[in-house]
Amino acid sequence: MAAPAEKHDVFKAIADPTRREVLRLLSESERPISEIADHFDMSRTAVTKHLNILKEAELISGRKEGREKIYQLHPEPLTEVKQWLSYYERFWENKLSMLKHLVEDEK
């Protein structure tokens, strides 16, 4: 049975600065956990927890390679955030929309 798409939703996943930094690191290149942990002032176990949350949000995935586990970025779920955000873009891109949006039937 397929994993539930959003056990951890993306918004929660990116809410934490540490996790955002992890995503940035992985956007540069895939890395093993130890290399990721070196960038933070916390234990490797704590980093692993963050990685698991990101993995449940399907923002990263890990493959085993020998005794290392290499994590890599999966940016697709971020489209959900982008779509959510696009609804609000009109409010700052054209100021007049504060009146306009009243006529829209959203949802």
Add this chain to the structure above:
Amino acid sequence: MAAPAEKHDVFKAIADPTRREVLRLLSESERPISEIADHFDMSRTAVTKHLNILKEAELISGRKEGREKIYQLHPEPLTEVKQWLSYYERFWENKLSMLKHLVEDEK
């Protein structure tokens, strides 16, 4: 000490579904607290807490009008999220070599 001891960042503010729903409600029109609370299955007190978090993130503002407090959307801080996202957009829009292996299609 101009900086508030606990400035809620935007990412944290939008991480909660209830708060995102509040933003959506306020995007339709400004509303008093009681009207917002009617949309949720929780106490008005709990809603007020969410409003305060949104206010600290400067996503909403409230003005007193008689005995009511009217809350209004301020979408500007969302630009921070948009900018953060734009860094990752290229990863799914331009198919950079690093992410070649990502062949998942969208729903």
Add this chain to the structure above:
DNA sequence: TTGACACATAACCAAAAGGTGTTATATTCT
């Protein structure tokens, strides 16, 4: 095959988040 390495997992803890109800204050309407 023994020992060091890389990671996972479990047990535990403190603090923050998210909820409740009650009381207090300010405003409006008779």
Add this chain to the structure above:
DNA sequence: AGAATATAACACCTTTTGGTTATGTGTCAA
């Protein structure tokens, strides 16, 4: 003035989050 309404402020409870240390499992290399 007094009653009703809207919100703020306060105290408290429970769950989640983010971290720790300790221990276990699989892999590589001498």
